[in-house]
Amino acid sequence: MISTYSDRLKIIAGNCHPKLAQDICDYLGTSLVSTEICRFVDGEIGVNIDETVRGADVFVVQPTSPPVNENIMELLVLIDALRRASARRITAVVPYYGYARQDRKASPRDPITAKLVANLITTAGARRLLAVDFHAPQIQGFFDIPVDHLYAAPIMVDYFKEKNLENTIAVAPDVGAVKRVRSFAESLDIPLAIVDKRRPRANVAEVKNVIGDVEGKNVILLDDIIDTAGTITEAARVLKEKGAQDVYVCASHGLFSGPAIERLKAAPITELIITDTIPQNEDYGMDNLTVLSVAPLLGEAIDRIFRDLSVSVLFR
Helix, strand or coil, X not given: CCCCCCCCEEEEECCCCHHHHHHHHHHHCCCECCEEEEECCCCCEEEEECCCCCCCEEEEECCCCCCHHHHHHHHHHHHHHHHHCCCCEEEEEECCXXXXXXXXXXXXXXXXXXXXXXXXXXXXXXXXXXXXXXXXXXXXXXXXXXXXXXXXXXXXXXXXXXXXXXXXXXXXXXXXXXXXXXXXHXXXXXXXXXXXXXXXXXXXXXXXXXXXXXXXXXXXXXXXXXXXXXXXXXXXXXXXXXXXXXXXXXXXXXXXXXXXXXXXXXXXXXXXXXXXXXXXXXXXXXXXXXXXXXXXXXXXXXXXXXXXXXXXXXXX
């Protein structure tokens, strides 16, 4: 297909998620810039961009999912190479933003790594960031460059409108997710319930109670990240004990670290819905897993950024 963007818009993929970058290009009707990313014997990252980017609007697609440090460093090296090659504007497209959960000092002498990574991306030469569902929306304020913070919830809303479930309720897995889940519930015109969760230590969740009536209802449990799956699977178990009929679990980012897959397979979950902000393994062995694409969302945002149009229409 012949691109309608001439040579002024260019999309580059890191090694983390080339499929998503290609899907974005397919949506836009353009092609990926040929780029070679290699490792030297000592592990250092080398980059060779095979075509000119001088004066171009360049979008670097690289989630910072595991291996987090490798992918972050690769993103920084790509941005630095583009800056030194005289790209007009470099936008870091980071569908999943790693280190986002360390966004404050929860105890003395804690780092704030969400801000550290923001500083690194800006210093490398990025002039804009495009991301999907930060763990905490205030991370936008950690950047001194424009940030377009997109949400995957509208994609999931459309998915459930097509399923046309009856007697449904949206459930927030903890108090911190209430605002996000309330907006989701309003879009589907369904009620809201809240799981009362405690986290005694990192990656450990204890569900104490459910605020709201879920008995006999189809439950949509919505979160931003599934990491070790402790929160989601424990919440699903308690919701079933409270009389819920089917439990649908939704998350923007499926990290699936450590025991996550085993926990999800054993949990009373009818369907698990995630997006492809992070590359997924096809060998999970979960027949109830559905992966929705964010490529059209990111592609539309890239098109609007390139043409200097409003991106806010994508937030609705």
